[in-house]
Amino acid sequence: MPGISSKKWAPWLTGLACAAALTACHHGSPVQPPGSQADSQAQGQQGQQGAAPPVKEEAPPTPVERMSLDEKIGQMVIAGMDGYEINPHTRELIQNDHVGGLILYKPNVKSTAQLTELVNALKQANEGSRLPLWLGVDEEGGRVTRLPDELQKTPASQVVGRTGKPEFAYGIGSLLGKELSAYGFNVDFAPVMDVNSNPNNPVIGDRSFGAEASLVSSMGVQEMKGLQSQKVLPVVKHFPGHGDTSVDSHLGLPIVQNDMERLLKLELVPFAEAFGQQADAVMVAHILLPKLDPDVPASMSKEVMTNLLRKEMGFEGVIMTDDMTMGAIEQHYTIEEAAVKSVQSGANVIMVGHDYDKAVAVIGAIRRAVDDKRIPAELIDDSVNRIYKLKQKYQVNDHPVAVPDTQALNASVKELLEAYQHK
Numbered sequence: 001m002p003g004i005s006s007k008k009w010a011p012w013l014t015g016l017a018c019a020a021a022l023t024a025c026h027h028g029s030p031v032q033p034p035g036s037q038a039d040s041q042a043q044g045q046q047g048q049q050g051a052a053p054p055v056k057e058e059a060p061p062t063p064v065e066r067m068s069l070d071e072k073i074g075q076m077v078i079a080g081m082d083g084y085e086i087n088p089h090t091r092e093l094i095q096n097d098h099v100g101g102l103i104l105y106k107p108n109v110k111s112t113a114q115l116t117e118l119v120n121a122l123k124q125a126n127e128g129s130r131l132p133l134w135l136g137v138d139e140e141g142g143r144v145t146r147l148p149d150e151l152q153k154t155p156a157s158q159v160v161g162r163t164g165k166p167e168f169a170y171g172i173g174s175l176l177g178k179e180l181s182a183y184g185f186n187v188d189f190a191p192v193m194d195v196n197s198n199p200n201n202p203v204i205g206d207r208s209f210g211a212e213a214s215l216v217s218s219m220g221v222q223e224m225k226g227l228q229s230q231k232v233l234p235v236v237k238h239f240p241g242h243g244d245t246s247v248d249s250h251l252g253l254p255i256v257q258n259d260m261e262r263l264l265k266l267e268l269v270p271f272a273e274a275f276g277q278q279a280d281a282v283m284v285a286h287i288l289l290p291k292l293d294p295d296v297p298a299s300m301s302k303e304v305m306t307n308l309l310r311k312e313m314g315f316e317g318v319i320m321t322d323d324m325t326m327g328a329i330e331q332h333y334t335i336e337e338a339a340v341k342s343v344q345s346g347a348n349v350i351m352v353g354h355d356y357d358k359a360v361a362v363i364g365a366i367r368r369a370v371d372d373k374r375i376p377a378e379l380i381d382d383s384v385n386r387i388y389k390l391k392q393k394y395q396v397n398d399h400p401v402a403v404p405d406t407q408a409l410n411a412s413v414k415e416l417l418e419a420y421q422h423k
Contacts, residue, residue, distance in 0.1 A: 101134025173226020241267025
């Protein structure tokens, strides 16, 4: 299938901007030439005695402008927690360390009643904070699911992809968003935009929509849009493509020898499509691509995150790392040096999915790096402004949720599956 040239998106985005500017000029107020009636009237008004110049009111400071440095750094961390209920460590992360969000895993979920109580306790603990919490899970469908067992599961992305129906993918995304929102979540670390090009891949497999970039693009974008329709933030992953690996990055560091020409033809195609369709957040993988950056994984690479993702592909949303407690990082770096390097290289959010002490260590390391000028304060402000705008866009709030009606949710799952899987 045809790929994409490395410069395709830049002129395309520029063209859109220019077109918008021209349209605005065309439809705006006409410019009056000097000496016209309007010009004479303006001069007459300026000559009137006693006309006071308009007083320009200063805009009130935004929540970000009112934040301390510690509050800003906290917003750049999504942390995990232990157990089924809020504990002192989690409360400390929220109230003292000001973390921007939490990710929950299956060991945090026992039942609908328990999960609702936990989510509401997390929201309540954040009262008084400048910004509401991101609360997220990996809810992909199939084998990667975190929601309570009372819910009927949605199929794996591979099953959805085999139908060849993008509207089914949209329905899955909308349904997942509806379920997550009912439980008080506002982030889904999905959809998977990896092309399943390596049959020996131990970590992606049926989590991918398929082995063709065009299929993954059409299905992934529609699932993303379905999630967005429910005001749940989709985080497309795992940039720049985890489909051609033979090592599970939870256990070790995958090394992928693909060059830019290959990436442009296959792995980057779904991401480019998602970015063109208003993807707001992307997760960067812990994979080493020696032909892009021989020194560090993508999640710590300026070449990948700033040069490729920001400059070449024009992505303006929030860049998140995959979980920094994974083997791909911990076997080669301290979590402190990895986090600092990631922020220096362009990451806006560092995920620390497990271990309170590691989350605290990351926050402290970023603070020290700002204090000694290894991370410019402007870089922190840029990240927090991106995060703030996204929380506004998705209407993130800390309002408590009622216990979800699992019967109604299951009826929605059944209806969707019957509509598409048996045709």
